[in-house]
Amino acid sequence: xxxxxxxxxxxEKKILTCVPKKSRAQWQTTCxxxxxxxxDLLAKKHLAQAGxxxxxxLNTSVFSTxxxxxxxxxxxxxSMEFGGKLGSLKDSNDLKIHDIFYCEGLILCTMVxxxxxxxxxxxxxxxxxxxxxxCYRTSDLYALGYKGSKSSCINSYKILRYCRYxxxxxxxxxxxxxxxxxxxxxxxxxDVDNHDWNISARGVSVKGNTYWVAKKNDNQFILSFHFTRxxxxxxxxxxxxxxxxxxxxxxxxxxxxxxxxxxKQLSVLHQYLHRFSLEMKIWVSNKIDTKxxxxxxxxxxxxxxFMIGGLVNVxxxxxxxxxxxxxxxxxxxxxSEEECTSIFVIGENVHRxxxxxxxxxxxxxxxxxxxxxxIHILKKSTPRGKRKRVTRRLxxxxx
Numbered sequence: 001x002x003x004x005x006x007x008x009x010x011x012e013k014k015i016l017t018c019v020p021k022k023s024r025a026q027w028q029t030t031c032x033x034x035x036x037x038x039x040d041l042l043a044k045k046h047l048a049q050a051g052x053x054x055x056x057x058l059n060t061s062v063f064s065t066x067x068x069x070x071x072x073x074x075x076x077x078x079s080m081e082f083g084g085k086l087g088s089l090k091d092s093n094d095l096k097i098h099d100i101f102y103c104e105g106l107i108l109c110t111m112v113x114x115x116x117x118x119x120x121x122x123x124x125x126x127x128x129x130x131x132x133x134x135c136y137r138t139s140d141l142y143a144l145g146y147k148g149s150k151s152s153c154i155n156s157y158k159i160l161r162y163c164r165y166x167x168x169x170x171x172x173x174x175x176x177x178x179x180x181x182x183x184x185x186x187x188x189x190x191d192v193d194n195h196d197w198n199i200s201a202r203g204v205s206v207k208g209n210t211y212w213v214a215k216k217n218d219n220q221f222i223l224s225f226h227f228t229r230x231x232x233x234x235x236x237x238x239x240x241x242x243x244x245x246x247x248x249x250x251x252x253x254x255x256x257x258x259x260x261x262x263x264k265q266l267s268v269l270h271q272y273l274h275r276f277s278l279e280m281k282i283w284v285s286n287k288i289d290t291k292x293x294x295x296x297x298x299x300x301x302x303x304x305x306f307m308i309g310g311l312v313n314v315x316x317x318x319x320x321x322x323x324x325x326x327x328x329x330x331x332x333x334x335x336s337e338e339e340c341t342s343i344f345v346i347g348e349n350v351h352r353x354x355x356x357x358x359x360x361x362x363x364x365x366x367x368x369x370x371x372x373x374x375i376h377i378l379k380k381s382t383p384r385g386k387r388k389r390v391t392r393r394l395x396x397x398x399x
């Protein structure tokens with residue numbers, strides 16, 4: 001006998017979309033998973049009609065959102081709507097998400113209180129749980145990417161783990177690098193030579209490869225990882241990093257944040273917060289790969305022109321190239337000195353506040369683009385008594 005949870009996901013969607021409106025409310029108590037799934041389907045339908053879909057990590061939950069900017073240059077205030085939790089994950093009410101990494105329709109989630117990773121495809125509701133090889137720390141950095149030029153199936157995907165911690169036995173800071181392959185359902189240890197940098201900002205994925213803002217001494221640059229060759233590389237940022245003599249406060253840093261434009265180009269937002277500067281600059285790459293990049297200036301604004309008091313620490317952002325504005329997600333303190341999230345739209349002559357909420361559980365917000373993917377996440381099981389083999393591979397560092 002087939003149980004409700006065993007039905008194919010596509011069949012579930014067809015059944016749920018045919019349910020009369022009067023009957024939907026009853027499911028809230030009789031079948032919570034189907035009720036959540038139905039609410040998600042209705043929200044996605046509304047979002048699809050309204051325009052582009054976005055993903056927002058907010059206070060340990062991931063939401064689909066829609067931001068309407070169509071008439072922003074005609075003195076019409078933009079709007080922001082929540083479309084419910086993405087993905088209709090099983091046990092989604094019990095999962096608290098620490099951070100997310102997006103790669104062409106798939107989302108890699110690190111969890112709060114659970115020693116595991118979750119990869120999900122919100123468009124078909126499929127999930128895959130990945131256990132760490134040895135240990136799991138919420139401070140570990142993870143990236144999702146794929147080998148080859150196109151993400152044709154889940155078997156081409158990989159997960160990179162980067163861990164940096166103080167080893168009491170060695171009495172020094174050490175770094176660990178590992179790669180998980182979906183095809184073999186196993187982890188491999190990477191030996192990275194010439195590792196002399198620290199990652200200082202969240203990574204993003206462009207064409208299956210990952211890019212971070214990193215720092216060596218006082219110099220910032222873009223650190224890349226090529227998932228096919230499994231090699232790191234360095235790329236220049238479109239601005240000069242400040243030295244120690246330029247720092248006016250230790251509370252803020254020379255801040256840079258990365259974003260992705262049309263899944264093809266890299267964008268960087270830069271602020272000299274340590275100078276108490278209110279200027280914000282944004283560039284978009286003209287060409288990008290893991291070996292070279294060229295930049296074009298997109299937007300320069302002075303937040304002081306909009307009577308914004310105090311510094312604004314942007315932690316993620318999205319660009320609307322047509323309207324030449326940026327949707328920024330920032331963190332800061334409110335009048336009660338509580339940490340809070342603020343989402344606003346900024347342009348040459350535009351500043352509009354969209355949303356604000358206090359931060360709980362120490363979870364930093366993250367706003368990003370979302371494009372549905374048809375990829376199915378295959379689930380494999382390891383036979384009992386058979387241990388996963390761990391191999392080692394030397395990764396050359398490319399300057």
